[in-house]
Amino acid sequence: EDQVTQSPEALRLQEGESSSLNCSYTVSGLRGLFWYRQDPGKGPEFLFTLYSAGEEKEKERLKATLTKKESFLHITAPKPEDSATYLCAAGGATNKLIFGTGTLLAVQP
Amino acid sequence: DAGVTQSPTHLIKTRGQQVTLRCSPKSGHDTVSWYQQALGQGPQFIFQYYEEEERQRGNFPDRFSGHQFPNYSSELNVNALLLGDSALYLCASSLGAEQYFGPGTRLTVT
Numbered sequence: 441e442d443q444v445t446q447s448p449e450a451l452r453l454q455e456g457e458s459s460s461l462n463c464s465y466t467v468s469g470l471r472g473l474f475w476y477r478q479d480p481g482k483g484p485e486f487l488f489t490l491y492s493a494g495e496e497k498e499k500e501r502l503k504a505t506l507t508k509k510e511s512f513l514h515i516t517a518p519k520p521e522d523s524a525t526y527l528c529a530a531g532g533a534t535n536k537l538i539f540g541t542g543t544l545l546a547v548q549p
Numbered sequence: 550d551a552g553v554t555q556s557p558t559h560l561i562k563t564r565g566q567q568v569t570l571r572c573s574p575k576s577g578h579d580t581v582s583w584y585q586q587a588l589g590q591g592p593q594f595i596f597q598y599y600e601e602e603e604r605q606r607g608n609f610p611d612r613f614s615g616h617q618f619p620n621y622s623s624e625l626n627v628n629a630l631l632l633g634d635s636a637l638y639l640c641a642s643s644l645g646a647e648q649y650f651g652p653g654t655r656l657t658v659t
Contacts, residue, residue, distance in 0.1 A: 444591075472646045483553075483639050483650035484592070527591055531646055535605045536582065539591030 442467045444530050446540035453518055453547050461513040461543045463528030472531040473511045475504050477524045478542070484527055518547045551576060553642050553651035561657045562630050570625040570654045574642030580604075581623040582648060583615060584639040592639055598623055630658045 444465045453459055465473065472491050476484035488497040490506035497504045501522065503514045513526055525544050529537040554573045562568050574581050580599045584592035594607035598617035617623045621642075627634055635658045641648035 474647070476650070481637075481653075481655070483555075483652045486647060486649055489647050529591075535580075535597050535599075536594035536607060537584075537592075537641075537648060538594070539584075541589070541591045 442530070442532050442538050444528055444538050444540040446526075446528050446543050448543060449541070450544040451546070453515075453545070455519060455547055455549050456517045458514070458516045458518070460515070461526055461528075461545070463511040463513070463540055464509060465511070465528075465530045465538075466509075467530040467532040467538060469533035470530060471533070473506055474529045474531065474537065475511070475513055476527040476529065478527055479524050487526075515545070518545075520547050520549050523547045553640055553649055555638075555640050555651040555654050557654060558652070559655045559657075561659060563659055564630055564632060566630050567626065567628045568630060568656060570627075570638050570640075570656070572623045572625070572640030572642075572651060574621050574623070574640075575649050578642035578644045578649070579621055580643045581617055581621065582641045582643070583623070583625045584641065584650075585609070586637040586639055586653070588636075595625070627656075632658050634658050 447462045475487040478484045488504040493508045525542040527542045529539045582597040583595040586592040596606040601617045612628045637653045639653045640651045
């Protein structure tokens with residue numbers, strides 16, 4: 441069965457303290473691995489798409505990487521405005537996205 | 550360029566009632582997907598519409614139905630509402646693999 445698992449469930453960082461979020465997936469025929477940011481009560485905001493192992497994408501303080509079984513979202517020198525839930529989703533052989541439960545990130549000043 | 554829009558923003562219904570949620574896709578997108586997100590969970594796929602046909606469906610009962618119009622906008626209908634249907638309903642539009650989400654409709658069933 442296709443599955444996406446994210447860890448940790450919650451992460452508290454001090455401003456400037458870098459860390460990584462993990463997304464492991466078991467999906468038949470992976471067509472893309474997607475990262476989203478979601479603020480409370482709002483829809484997910486698209487961040488990155490990764491298509492093949494070894495691929496990396498960067499945007500400001502965020503960098504996403506992909507292996508054959510996992511993806512990582514690296515956050516470098518985070519700021520309080522980076523606080524949000526980060527969702528990982530896998531697109532498989534079908535057209536739907538399979539989401540993990542997310543990592544709730546809190547960055548304290 | 551307008552993104553994905555959804556209406557209404559919030560909705561309160563009583564058990565057993567029926568509800569219709571609406572979605573307008575991002576300009577140039579032809580595919581609309583609907584997701585249900587319970588509190589503290591990731592979005593769960595309901596179904597996807599392309600060329601006015603349901604192309605893919607998740608594990609949701611027949612009480613959940615949808616429609617796509619010639620202008621690519623879409624509706625989600627839920628009949629015989631249950632308390633467990635309370636959630637954030639998200640619409641996503643796409644042209645290729647990347648799906649862009651709207652702000653969602655918060656449905657509360659009492």
